[in-house]
Amino acid sequence: MSSTMDSHGHGSPMGGPQRGSHEEGFPWSHVIGYVLSLILTFAALVIVENTKLSGAAMVTYILIFAGLQVFVQLFFFMHFTETVGPRIHIVSLSLGLFFTMCVILGSIWIMSFSGHQAY
Amino acid sequence: MLRGDVQPTPFFVTGDPMILASDVLIALTLVGIVAALTYFKKWKWLWREWLTTVDHKKIGIMYLIAALLMMFRGGVDAELMRTQLALPNGRLLQPEHYDQIFTTHGTVMILFMAMPFIFAMMNIAVPLQIGARDVAFPYLNAISFWMFFFGAMLLNLSFVIGGSPDAGWVSYPPLSETPFSPGPGENFYLLALQTSGIGSIATGINFLVTIFKMRAPGMTLMRMPLFVWSIIGTSVLIIFAFPALTVALALILFDRLMGAHFFTILQGGVPMMYINLFWIWGHPEVYIVILPAFGIFxxxxxxxSKKRTFGYSSMVASIMAISVISYLVWAHHFFTMGAGPGVNAFFAIASMCVGIPTGVKVFNWLFTMYQGRIRLTTAMMWAIGFIPNFAIGGATGIMLAAAPADYQYHNSYFLIAHFHQVLIGGVVYGMLAGMYYWWPKMFGFILDDRLGKAAFWLFNIGFYVCFLPQYQLGFMGMTRRIYTYPAGMGWTTLNLISTIGAYIMGIGFVFIVLDVLYSAWRGERDVTGDPWDARTLEWSLPSPAPHYNFAKIPVITARDAWWVAKQENHGKLNEPDEPIAPIHMPKNSGVPFLFALAFFVGGFGLVWEWYWLAALGLAGVLLCLVTRSWDYNTDYYVPVEEIEHTEMALRRSPT
Structure with a gap:
């Protein structure tokens, strides 16, 4: 867990158990996050399986669930609120957001086949 | 329907005399290894020094050995294919056997040769170049290696047990779905890639954190060696691209094992979505393997050239630009799918744009050499040989990127020649340059230059003889993945030339192996730690470096810190003026090995749909996780006396 530190005090990115900054005890926030992410996942499945929405409405709902899922992951698992990080955090988050948007919007664009899809 | 009424697959592959011969050879090799380890009483040594190590230098060496072995395996596949295609109506391989061989050739070369080769270079060089004592998460690093290793073993096992996958290295549905590819072969592909993919993602995270958090004091981002910058690019791409592959493979696995229909059209699935997901990973993957090669060059x-790199900042900017643009080009792998002119035009232009930063880098290397004092060592030969290769590969890449023209080139031998030109000419040349360059740092001796150059020339000439004819074969209508062709197509001469080239490349590889063996025996020992009169921090250490790397972490004041120290400070780095302190280091652990072994067992169970075995594997995985979570005895301090003793033995004053 702990990394190889040097005597200058920098260089331990994880801290390790001995530094345990936030809550000891039972990790409730992780459990809540896990349950929430499961609910959001199954909600998408229910929308597809058990409702008779139009394709566009279905995609909209799924995108909303996906957006909420991102926040669940960031806040419950990725220590988003823990510290005020250096500038690099903003850079990496923006980059992640950019790549995600490229993948999602690009995929929707490609897979709609200019409206000529045969299915 | 089709091959639906399947007979149960035999456990061992039988029938083909070539595979039977390999069975015998594999069995004999295994017996030989076990006998040798037992005879020389090396089992304990193997476990203590290698299987349980968390030292980045040793993990790098293991990656390197695995990569060279896989290069041999993928190379034998290639030679078999070229032999089959040398003359019309070839009868060496059955069609199914040919399909299996091109599938495993591609899979092995990309995922089990190129990937471990870049991981080898990262592990060996990055912590030393930034003045760190290990990576940020050494234990995770060991997990990464063993996940890769057991993933690779799972795929290679398919060759003698159950049958190899044969749906191409891209494994497109519907071909890769159960009705068309029954039996365990395809499952081997899916689970092998999933297993090693976990390791790859972990490596990406590990090195990104290492580079951001573990640099020596004073080493600002813009003072880092360019290889380290290239690893930032690669790590970012790994982190964002590999999940797409994980998802694509998982969905096919659901289809095959659990009766889902993500990619079966009859039940409303969309096979094209797999192609889309695969290349969302697949194209960044190309840059994942090429960026470290750029860094090495x-x-x-x-x-x-005894010069600092020309245009350092533009090199950094190019690496970052390539990392971002490479995310916007994936659809150029399926222009012919028919996503419409808007999509094709966007992705064609983006694909051409990625050539711009690459061009900047090529010019910077040329300007670095310009008026430099060039020494033509073997490593430098590979670097120089890369440039014309990449110029041709880049030009043909632009031709392929032109969407309307791509309808002609698509899946022809023109494409085959293009991507071999960039992947061999770029990645393999880069990795071999890095191997020759860092070999003394890894093993303490220098690879022989004459044998190395002979290998280079054989490989380089063989490369052009092999692949230039394939461009023309593509224009003449020869498509990829055909196992034979009739006489009278006008393809015979070019195919024969290409095969001769492949044999010359094979001889080149044999010379590399000879070079390693000869140099281990008679090669020049590296007693200075700086055999190349080099510029970066790793060369300030003895070869091989002590396990804690730096007795004192140096304070960095400039780019090319070791060169500056040699020029201005009599070869002494700025070290803090205080006595040596105990060094905090991670302890070795056998858990990563067992953890990955459990994944292997579970994966093997899923391949055969033996769910009891899969459950057993999963239980092993959980057990390893739990064991580690409650293990607080994970690190220790190297005492000062031991450090001083080691440093004295290495003939460095430990003041």
Whole structure:
């Protein structure tokens, strides 16, 4: 867990158990996050399986669930609120957001086949 | 329907005399290894020094050995294919056997040769170049290696047990779905890639954190060696691209094992979505393997020209630009799918744009060499040989990127020649340059230059003889993945030339192996730690470096810190003026090995749909996780006396 530190005090990115900054005890926030992410996942499945929405409405709902899922992951698992990080955090988050948007919007664009899809 | 009424697959592959011969050879090799380890009483040594190590240098060496072995395996596949295609109506391989061989050739070469080769270079060089004592998460690093290793073993096992996958290295549905590919072969592909993919993602995270958090004091981002910058690019791409592959493979696995229909059209699935997901990973993957090669070329060209790299900031900007743009080009792998002119035009232009930063880098290397004092060592030969290769590969890449023209080139031998030109000419040349360059740092001896150059020339000439005819074969209508062709197509001469080239490349590889063996026996020992009169921090250490790397972490004041120290400070780095302190280091652990072994067992169970075995594997995985979570005895301090003793033995004053 702990990394190889040097005597200058920098260089331990994880801290390790001995530094345990936030809550000891039972990790409730992780459990809540896990349950929430499961609910959001199954909600998408229910929308597809058990409702008779139009394709566009279905995609909209799924995108909303996906957006909420991102926040669940960031806040419950990725220590988003823990510290005020250096500038690099903003850079990496923006980059992640950019790549995600490229993948999602690009995929929707490609897979709609200019409206000529045969299915 | 089709091959639906399947007979149960035999456990061992039988029938083909070539595979039977390999069975015998594999069995004999295994017996030989076990006998040798037992005879020389090396089992304990193997476990203590290698299987349980968390030292980045040793993990790098293991990656390197695995990569060279896989290069041999993928190379034998290639030679078999070229032999089959040398003359019309070839009868060496059955059609199914040919399909299996091109599938495993591609899979092995990309995922089990190129990937471990870049991981080898990262592990060996990055912590030393930034003045760190290990990576940020050494234990995770060991997990990464063993996940890769057991993933690779799972795929290679398919060759003698159950049958190899044969749906191409891209494994497109519907071909890769159960009705068309019954039996365990395809499952081997899916689970092998999933297993090693976990390791790859972990490596990406590990090295990104290492580079951001573990640099020596004073080493600002813009003072880092360019190889380290290239690893930032690669790590970012790994982190964002690999999940797409994980998802694509998982969905096919659901289809095959659990009766889902993500990619079966009859039940409303969309096979094209797999192609889309695969290349969302697949194209960044190309840059994942090429960026470290670019980084190595920067190090090698600068060292052997005795000049600092020309245009450092533009090199950094190019690496970052390539990392971002490479995310916007994936659809150029399926222009012919028919996503419409808007999509094709966007992705064609983006694909051409990625050539711009690459061009900047090529010019920077040329300007670095310009008026430099060039030494033509073997590493430098590979770096120089890369440039014409990449110029041709880049030009043909632009031709392929032109969407309307791509309808002609698509899946022809023109494409085959293009991507071999960039992947061999770029990645393999880069990795071999890096191997020759860092070999003394890894093993303490220098690879022989004459044998190395002979290998280079054989490989380089063989490369052009092999692949230039394939461009023309593509124009003449020869498509990829055909197992034979009739006489009278006009393809015979070019195919024969291409095969001769492949044999010359094979001889080149044999010369590399000879070079390693000869140099281990008679090669020049590296007693200075700086055999190339190089510029970056790793060369300030003895070869091989002590397990804690730096007795004192140096304070960095400039780019090319070791060169500056040699020029201005009599070869002494700025070290803090205080006595040596105990060094905090991670302890070895056998858990990563067992953890990955459990994944292997579970994966093997899923391949055969033996769910009891899969459950057993999963239980092993959980057990390892739990064991580690409650293990607080994970690190220790190297005492000062031991450090001083080691440093004295290495003939460095431990003041």
């Amino acid at each position: 920067s190090e090698v060209v600068s060292t052997f």
